[in-house]
Structures are given as C-alpha cells and as structure tokens.
Amino acid sequence: MASWLGRLGGWCARHGRVVLAVWIILAGALTAGTLVFGRPVSSDVSIPGTDAQRAHDLMRDGFGPGYGSGGTVQIVLYSKDGSLLEAGRKHAVEDALAMVRQVPHVVQVDTPYRVGGISSNLVIGVITVRLSGQDPGKLAETSQRISEAAEPARRAGIEAVPADNATPADKDIKTGPSEIIGVACALLVLLFAFGTLVAALVPVFTALISIGVGLAVIGLLGHLTDVPKDASVMASMIGLGVGIDYALFLLSRYRKLLADGVPVHDAVRRTTAGAGGAVLFAGGTVVIALSALVLAGFPMLRTLGWTTGISVVCAVLTSLTLVPALLGILGHRVNALRLPFAGARGTGAHGTPSGWTRLGRWVAGRPWRVLLVAALALGALAAPALGLRLGTVDDGYADKGSTARRAYELMQTGFGPGVNGPLIVVAELDEKAGTGEPPSRAVKELKDRLTYVPGVAYVAPAKVNTSGMSVLFQVVPEYAPSDPRAVDLVHAVRDLRVPGAQVHVGGEVAGTADVGDRIAERTPAVIAVVVLLSALLLLLAFRAPVVAIKAALMNLISLGAAFGALSIVFSYGLGSGLVGMDPPVPMDGSSLTTLFFTVPIDFYVPLILFAVLFGLSMDYEVFLLTSVRQAYLRSGDNRRAVAEGLGATGRVITSAALIMVVVFVAFVAYPDPLVKVFGVGLAVAVAVDATIIRGLLVPATMALLGRLNWWCPPWLDKILPNLSIADHADDDDEVRPPAPDPGRRLVTSGRP
Template sequence: MPTETAPTDGVLAGLARFCYRRRRLVLLTWIVGVIAVAIVGFGFGAASDNDFSGGDSESAKAQVLIEKHFPEQQGDTLTLAIKAEKGIDDPAARQKIEKVLADLDASPITGPVTSPYQDENLVTKDRRIARTTIPLTDKDAEKTEVKPLVDTVKEASGDGVTLGLGGAQAEKAETPPQGPAESVGVLAAAVILFIAFGSLVAMGLPIVTALLAILGGIAMMKLVGHVVPSPDFTVILAAMIGLGVGIDYALFIVTRYKDSLQDGDEPESATVKAITTAGRAVLFAGTTVVIALLGLIVMGQRLMTGVAVATSVIVLVTMIAAVTLLPAFLGFTGHKINSLRLPRRTSRRQRADGVPSRERRTPAERWAGVVQRKPLVAAVLAGAVLLVLAAPMLSMRLSLPDASVQPHDRSSYTSHKIVSEGFGPGYGAPLIFATEVDSKNADLRPVVEAVSKTEGIAYATQPRISEDGQAVTFIAFPKTGYQDEATADLVHQLRDDVLPKAPGGEGVYVGGPNAVTIDNADEVGSRLPLMIAVVIAMSVVLLIALVRSVTIALQAAVMNLLSIGAAYGVLVAVVQWGWLGSALGFPTEMPITTWVPMMMFPVLFGLSMDYEVFLISRIREEYERTGDTRMAVTRGLARTAKVITAAAAIMIAVFTTSLLGHDVAVKQGGLGMAVAVLIDATIVRMVLVPAVMELCGKANWWMPGRRAPKATSASPAGVREDARV
C-alpha cells in the first residue's frame, strides 16, 4: 500500500480484473485444483519422519556404527514396568503379571518377551518392582497396532499391581489426536471477524478463502515430503500458521475493499484498488514470512529444512489465494459484502451528534496523541517491560519431550515412574558407547571401568563385540534423568575429559537417544544466532525496498527482536519454571522443546513484519501526502488500528487453541507465538512504534542519496495542530 490512489494498470490490477470478471472460472479452477491435489496428496503423500539424528555429531557417528555392525539391535522396543505392593511373587500378583506377559508375547507385532521371573537382573532386590523389554518386529508398526497393547497393560492394573507400558511407540499410540483445536480456532476467528466487519458475508470470505488454501497447501506439503521429509508436528504447525496468515491476509484485502465501496467506488474498481494496495502488501508480507521460514535451512538440520519448506508452501498458497480466489469471491458479493449486518450503536450516536465517522477522532488517534506527548517516557517504559519479560530467556534449556513430561494418566508415564523408582531415573536415559576395533580380541574394559567410576554414572554393562569383530558397544546408565541438566553435563564430561584420558578411549563415541537430544540442543544453540542474523538481514532489506527508509527498517528489526525475546522469556517462565504451567495444560516443569525457539523466531519475525508492513505503509502514505511525521503516525494508526487488532486477535486465538491439544511441544510453540503476537499488537504497535517515530522525527525517512519527501497537499493548520494535542 505505498500510495493512497491505487494504480489502475499493472500486473496486480490486471490480475484483479481477470479474477473479478472471470470469477466463475477462477472459483471452479480453485475447487477442482484443491480436490485433485487433496486426493493425490493425502492418498500418496510422504509419511512423517521423526528421526532427528544425523549430521556430524558424536551421537550420529555412534548410530552409524551401531546400524552397520549391530543390525540385531535395530528396531523399536517397549518397556513393561511392574510394581506389586506384596511383591511379584505373590500368587495373585504373579497370575496377573504372567497373563499380561503372555498377551504381549502373543501379539503379531512383538518379538519374544523375556519374563522377569526368568532373569533376576530384571527385578529389584526387594522383588516389588520388575521390568522387561519387548521388541517390536515391525519397525513401522502403526499407532492403531500398538494401542491395544497399551490398553491391555492399563486394564490389567489394579488390586495392588501397577503396570505401565513405555517406549516411543507407546507414547505415540496413547497420545490422543489433536482434537477440535483447529475448529475452535476457526470459530474464534469467525467471531472476531463478525465483530470487526459487522457482517456475516464479510466474515465468511476470509475464512472460506483461508480454509481452501490450507487444504490445498497441506496436501501439497505432503507431496513435497517425498523430496524434503518433515516430522509429524509439521502438519499441526502448518495448519496453525496457514489459518492465521490466510485469514489475516484476506482480512486486510476485504477491509480495503469495504473502504473503497464506502468512498463511492464500484465493486470492480474497489476490487482492483484492494488488490493493488492491500494485495501488494499481502504479497510483500507473505514473501517476508516465507523468507523468514526458509531461514531455518541455515540450521543445517535435515528435518527442520523439511519444516521450513513445508510451512513455506502453506504460506505461498494462502498468498496466491488472497490475490486470486478472494477477488473472485468479491465479484460474487459486490455491494452485498455488508449483508446480514450486526446492528451497531455507533451509527445511532453519529446520527445524534451529526458528525460523520471519518471526521471523529478515534480512540487510536487519541492514544497516539498521549504517547507522542511523552515519547521518551513511553519508549523507556515499554522497552523496560519487554526486557523484564525477556529476562527468563537467559536460563532457557533445550531438550525433547520424553515419558517424564507426559500427562500422569498415561501408561508411558506410569512405566517411567515405576522404572525410575526401582532402577533409578537414569534407566530411561541410557548412554550407548560405540567404537570401531581391529579384532574380536580388542579389550575395552579400561574404558568401561573409567566410565563406571565417573561421578554421575550408576553402572555400566560389559562391552559387547559385533559378529564381524569390527565394533564394540556398551551401555552406561546415569544417576539422573533424561530431562535433568546434570545428564547433559555428564555427557559433555565423558566426551571432553573421561574418554580422552582412558586407555583406548580415543574414538569411542557416546550415542543413544539421550545423547541425540543433547547434541541436537547444542547444535540449535550454536546455530540459532546465525539463523537470526540471516532472517533479520533479509527482512530488513525487503522492508527498506517497500518503505524506502533505512531508519524504519532498523526500528522494525529491533522492536521485533524485543517482542520475540519477551515471548521466549514468558515461555521459559511458564514451561520451564512452572508459572501457571499446570493451568495451561503442562503436566510438569520441563525444558523447552528443542525445535520450538528456532521455529518460533522466523514465524514470529515474519508475522511481526506483516503488521509492520500494513502499519508503516499507511503511515508512509500520510507522510508523503502531508510531510508531517506526527500527523502521519496518528492517521496511520487510526486507519490500521482496527484491522491490525482484529488480525492479531485472530492469530492469538488460533495459536492459543493449541493448548487444547495433547502434544506438549506443539502447545509450547502455540503458547509462545500467541504471547509474542499479543505483545507485538499491544506494547510494540501501540506504544513503541508511535513513541520511537516521534523521537526520530524526519530521521524516520532517511535513505542514503535521497532527500525527505515533501507534502504533496497541505493540510489545514487546525487539523495539523489538533494532531499534536
């Protein structure tokens, strides 16, 4: 929206006219296209890939050795945990336990089950707690196949015997589907749009446009997964992002269309104006989001590259829908865009005092005046609040969820609790050591002894040589659990100090699921600053190109960093420190999921730039018309406050609905993004932007090699002075 008068020619104007005039063809093409892509995508799309291992980390090298030389150790396993109040040898308890073991052994997807009655190492000394490992013969066992095993174990508990079935596949099997979260998000968006537009027709256009785009985008995302795989949380994340940006982009265009109709334009010219102004800003803002998302590629992680590409596809489809499908819908509605209206009290007040709404000072204008009278105080206070909210970020720890952070009614949590009580919390966080050797006579006992004597290690198994005599592996169990910071410190100590000093310790790699999580967190922590720098640099360049101001682009980057930092801080306080965590659906205190902060940053930076584009472009229009920065900021806020507030409210509603789901990692991401949008729409847009722009004055429009633009039409002195009140 760089100019107040929309151009009547150009690519976007021609596209708008075509979609408006050939609306039936455009709508039919979209419907047929989405149905075709959905059939192919959902029918033949790639399966999710949740293997975060790989790369050059020690855990990745250990995994390569194990896969190459110990193929029999591959495949998923389940852990049956047993706790009997009277001991497992009690006749009634034994009968119950042996029946469960027999049922599990008889399953077509399990291998031989070793009974704890046959192996004393599987039972505690007091014989009250026992465990056994159950191999899964099908590494691609479906969730529906594992769920009956979980149910069998849960139903057998009782009468003094508690049983739990753990393991990654058990956790996945008993995790309920996301449920009505997306539906609730759509309903909340509909309510917000109805309040903002006051019309059922205007409310429905952004929602229908977004839903069609999301359906086609997710189907395309599944097809892209054959080339660039992504983890299973990507669909939920992409749906949230697509729903939010899809509705927001359509909202901006419909708002501009309604304004044009109110100014006396005919529906076709109003559509052209909306697409060449708001539509252009949508394309620019969407491109910013896509670039920000693709910044995840800098992380160098295979699956996060998949997340970046998949979510970018969703945003691209919503952008295309906003400038093609939506104009076709506008062609069908015409002047009926305001049909089925919500009665508004403001219209009665306007009739009573006789002042047209466009001549009345809005709350946004009055608020801007308040901030601009004391800009330094407002900027300092707002900045201080953001820094205080961001402070907890300094203690952020990264990890991946395991059974210990699942809801306490889950069988996997029961298994974790029983095993931790009987065999120590480190049993669920084993460290698998692997190395190549020259012959079967290789002696790795000095290394095992050095590891066993390390403080923090509970015990270690004896070394095992592969059938080909070329590799050796053993397992050590820490005294601390999977999510404990001490476990990560222990892994670093073993690698940096213990193994290099032990005879034969060179070339011994520390691996296993726990080490993979630790390496993944370390890699994210080291690469995150680079990704942030790349995303900021590219977004700033794009914003300079749009608003033609270096100062405003740098302001936007700093403000976005502050709001995202504040969101990180709030997320740490809630999830990691436990403040209001249980009330928001987090079962216990836990580290931040590794992928959440690196996913949050590009998404939020892109979305923040969206609001910046729509606000600043309006301010720029007013400044080029009047040459008065204060008046431009006041009027820019007044013209965009309602639509940006509605857009932010929709985003907050969509992201917050993730808390209704059952995936703790997705809930973390949704909470963090909802908080960031709330902060951005309130503290940043309502306080920092007007305060900082007032302080900078004409310096806001600085661009190397160009003079500040002069007003193209003088404003009445009284109006300009009024803007300074």
C-alpha cells in the same frame, strides 16, 4: 508490482465463480490424494557430524535386532496386588510373552524374569521387545499391537503399559479440537470487528481452504522426503493465523472503498493492488524467516521450516486470488446479515478521528516520554528471558493419564529416574574383541571406567557386534533425562580416554546435548540471515533504509518479550499448571497438586520461535508502515502521518492480532508440552507486538525520526528495483509527495 496485482485481483473478481471452483476442486483433489495414498511420516532426527549420530550409526552395524532401524518397544508390568513371581501371575506373564512373539516384526522378546528386568520390590517388571524389518514411522502402530498381545497379563490383574523408543518428533500430534476452537474464536472476533456474518465468514472460509491445500501438499510430499508428524501442527497454527489475517486486511480495505462509493470491481482491483502488495511482502518475510532454518544444521528444523512455509505461501495465494473472487461474487452483499451491537458501520469517516488516531496524535506529541515508558515495559517483559531453562521435555511431562507418562512413572519408581534416558555408549576398537570370555583389555577397562564416572547408576554387560570391532554398553544415569546433570554426564563419558577404544555416546540425552551445541553454534548465523533478508525485503517495499533497519530491530525487541514470558511460565514455573502442565508424580506415589513447577524447553524450540515470530511481527509492521507512508505522501507532515496511519490500521491490526492470539491460545489446550510452549510464546509475542510495539514504540520512534524515516541516498535509489508497495497502494488516488528537504533524497514513487 501494484499494477499486475491489481490486474490479477480484477480478473479474479470478474471470474469469481471459476476461481472459487478451482480452489475447491484443488483442495478436494489434494485431500482425496492423501486419503488414497496416505500421509507418510518419517521423522529424521539425525544430527549430521555429531558424536551422537556417530554412535547411532555404529549401533546399527551388527549389534542385532532392536539396535538398528527396527526399534524397541517395552511393556512395563505393575502388579499392585503382590509379587510378579507368584505362580499365577508368572504364568500369565509367560502367556503374554508367547503372544507377543507372534506379532509381526518381533524378533526378540526379553522376559522380565532376567537380571535387571524386575524391580527390587518384585512388583514392577519390563518386557523388552526388539523389532526388525518394520517401517520406523509405524512404531506407534506396532506398539499398539504388542500391547494388545499382552492381554493375558491384564486378565491376571497386572497392569501392562506400552512404552516405545520414539523421539518427541515421532509423537503423533492431532490438533483437530484446537483448530476447531481457534476457528470458532476467530469467527467471534470477526463478527465483532465487521458486524456482519457474511464479511466474518470470508476470512474463515479462505483460511480453511488454504489450510486444506497446504496440509494436503505437505502430506503428499511425505512420499518424497521425510516429514515429521509435528509438521502438521506448525502448519495449522501458522497457516490458520496468517490466512485469516491476510484476508482480514484485504476485506477491511475493500469495505472502506465500497463505503466511499467505489464500484465493486474497481474496489477489488484497488484492494488487491494496495493491500495485496502488503500481503505479498508480509508473507515473504515469514517465508524468508522460516527458510533460514535450513542453516540450523538440524534436518528436523529444516523440514519444519519449509513445511510451515508451504502453509504461508498457500495463505498468500488464496488471499490474492480467492478473496478477490469472493468479493467479486458478493459485491455489496459482503455487508449482508448485519448483527446488532457488533462492529462499526462502514470503516469510519475521515472527518471524525478514531480512538487510534487520537492515540497516534498523543504519542506523536510526546515521543520521548512514550519511548521511555515503552522501553521500560519491554525491558521488564524481556528480563526473565535470561533465566530461560533449556533441556529435554521427557515423557514425565506428558499428559497426565497417557500411557507414555504412566510407563515413565512406573519405570522411574521401579528402576530409578535414569532408566528412562539411558546412555548408549559405543566404542570403536583398534583390535578385534571377539564375543567370548574373557573380554579384551580395552573392553574391560572401558566398563571399569564407566562404572566409576560420577552420576552413573548402572552399566549393563558389554555387547560386541558381529565384526568384533565395536562394543556397546547401556549406561543408566542417576538422573532423569530432563535433569541438566544428565547432559553433564554425557560430556563426562565422552571425555573418557581408553587405550584401544574410541568412545561415542548416543541415546536421547546425548542427542539433546548435541542439538543444544549445534543450535548454539548456528543461531547467530540464522539470526543474521533472517534480520538482513527481512530488512532487505522492507527496503524493497518502502525504499527507506532507516525504516527497514528500525523495523528489524523492533521485531527483535518483541521476541525478547516472548522469551521472557516463556521463561516465567515454564522455566520459573509461575503458572505452568495454568496452561495444563501436570507436575511429575513423586517417587513415593503421593499426590501433588500445584500451579508452579518448572518445565524445560527443548533446545530447538527458541530457534523455531524466533523464525516464526520474526516473520509474523513483520506482518503488522508492513501494514502499519504502508498506511503511514500513504498518509505522509498526502500531507508531507510526519507527525500527522503517524497519527493517521495508526488510526487507519489500529482497529484492523488489533482485530488481526486478537485472532492470532485466540488461535494460538486454543493450541495451548492441546496436551503435548511442545504445542503448549509454541502456543504461549506465539500468543504473548503477537499481543505485545500489536500493543506496545505497534501502538507506542513504532509511532514514537517514527515521530522522533521525522523525514529521516523516508530518506534514501541517491545511489541506493538508482539500484533498487521499483517494487514499492506504499507509493502505489491507492493506484488511481492522487498522491502528491511533499517537497524534499535540501540535501536529502526523498523517494516518493519509483525512480525520479
């Protein structure tokens, strides 16, 4: 593998301007394609085989507009100066209703002056607008037009706030400012790491080209399959981080070879053959981890997995082709425009141990004590994960001042917390109910039973579909959608047994409950597949089963620390205000300022974080192990190899991790709660992984295992393909393996 990667790097270096032009043209053409043809999005939040999905399917069959794919939009009215029944205000509202009816795709408008449409204090009302025949992905645009049509009410001094029935996956997430902040911070880190402006700009430029291509491909694929709107934020976060990191690793290796006097094209070839192989395997582990999300049984997770994987693949491709091309063009000018007091000249001499080398020697000299301290620290970080609170992040946690949150708070104040997350109860009937009075016995009994379920605040009148074989009730709980008791109510309603009726429960809360159940059921399989396939990839990379298994276990440990941090910040609320989460407004409307209030984490978030973090953690593992393996083949001294490997990679891994952290922290500033959760979890995991895990735990365990690190049984060595990245990393450097221990098989470079 090293040979063809080296040839690829050498070819790109010799034809640098051609490769650069191809990437720029490709990025420009794909981006232009998205501008011409658009980026269609259609979040598939279906959960095949669940009760909520069955309720949703039944709801689309003959219940009229607003219950199918068209959707529903509500305009929440608030008159702070008096009753909505006052003649002038009522006339203004009726004018607004008339204008709303003229908006395209509006087929039914329910006046607030109906039963249940106005609050008991007469100052809050709800206009319900039912749609038909419109693209579900354009619900936000339709909501805007409906809101504009309500202008007559606003002119009368009435606040009119739109609220649609979009799911969290439908929310339009725009991360431009976060990406700009992340790139700017990453550039500062690179300036201090390399000390030259030209060298710092190479990883940033490469990552931007990679993200441009990746996002354009994802946008155009929206014409062929459902792509959620939040796919772009995931692709941007991960693509920007790994794109800069992979280029950083290659650039660091190249500058070291230049400092050692290697000619430019030869240095590029050897860089791509060695560090390029590590990049290829590291990117492969991320893609494998993301691909395992297909087993989650949740279409949105599957889509997020492959869309994010596209951004990683683009990062690998640009690293293996565009970076060598840029290095071939720049040559020694990569060290131009040196900044004073920043970076280190060259990459360090072999004769003077770096601080990381001294740390490696210190750890290797007392591995048991370091192992114990690191284990205790990681245990303390991971312990809070036991209190992780999963649930629904409803619009009550949206950005303060947003229309979604304002509508949520007005609805809660006027009609109670449960009105923001009603249950849609749909029953299949054994006998035709008809649409007249009196209702059938099954329908009447079902309504009576629903009314007396603990936690039910209100049951709307029954609505029978055109066939008469299904009936629908809107059930308003006493609890907010994010309240765990709302999920308990879903299960209580599903447990109802009514003769002649088969009950199904849909709606946001019911869907959340089913997502939680499905993910809890599938999580063990996803974890097993990710761990096994990643360990197998490491086995192919290093031909060392002990190292492969140990690396997978180390990644699981760093994940525990990440989930512990999420639990501290969000589930225990110790600092949720510090990440920009505004507490819900009390029912009495009084102000509330605090840094500590709990925020639930969506059920599917931990599984996505697991896949992403497991793959990212493998990046640093691969680069560290590659360096340790090379040092071991030179000296045959395991503890010395650990110290040299840590010394050779400590600075670059720290810089790469710092870039990842600042990129992810930049996304914490985005107002969407989902993005904040991802930003905090990813930033903490990478920070812990690059410090405690790679700086202390991994060197300590490798020092304790000794030559067993690189042991491979003869039968396994015979069947493994010769893909090792460490044994050939220096290509034409002389690497002599140490003599193997008696009775053990030590694989050094391919099969003997």
